[in-house]
Amino acid sequence: xxxxxxxxxxxxxxxxxxxxxVGIRGTRVINGxxxxxxxxxxxxxxxxxxxxxxxSINYADFAKGRxxxxxxxxxxxxxxxxxxxxxxxxxxxxxxxEEKYLDYEGDWEFEDYxxxxxxxxxxx
Numbered sequence: 001x002x003x004x005x006x007x008x009x010x011x012x013x014x015x016x017x018x019x020x021x022v023g024i025r026g027t028r029v030i031n032g033x034x035x036x037x038x039x040x041x042x043x044x045x046x047x048x049x050x051x052x053x054x055x056s057i058n059y060a061d062f063a064k065g066r067x068x069x070x071x072x073x074x075x076x077x078x079x080x081x082x083x084x085x086x087x088x089x090x091x092x093x094x095x096x097x098e099e100k101y102l103d104y105e106g107d108w109e110f111e112d113y114x115x116x117x118x119x120x121x122x123x124x
Contacts, residue, residue, distance in 0.1 A: 001025040001076070001113045005095040008118030015122070016083045021095030021115055023076035028099040031110065032056070033071060033078035037091035037120075047093065050078055062088075085122045092117040 007019040023030055034049030048069035049058045057069060066085075071078035078095060095115035103109045 001097050003095045003115030005115040005118045008120045010121040019080040021078045023097045028101045031098045031100040033097045035080045037093045039091040087122045087124045090122050
């Protein structure tokens with residue numbers, strides 16, 4: 001799958017941004033999509049994920065109550081609405097997707113894909 005993310009930008013603390021990502025898949029099924037972020041000098045971390053057609057949603061603690069993940073599994077899209085942004089939310093945000101497929105033995109296998117990242121800058 002190829003992932004195309006957009007929506008990053010610069011806002012002041014307390015502002016909002018909405019990130020969008022669309023997956024252009026091949027023959028495999030996309031099992032779930034989500035967002036990670038990486039701040040300067042820090043490791044990449046999960047922000048939110050959406051699996052099983054939206055029936056399984058997971059948020060990092062820092063995202064709960066401020067960020068909302070949504071999407072359309074049929075269209076391979078995922079969105080991240082970010083409200084009440086803080087300077088510590090400044091990071092490159094990456095869209096990711098998990099594909100699943102059957103191997104030659106008939107077992108499910110999973111593979112992760114990443115978008116190019118979109119920069120979010122929050123000033124105080």
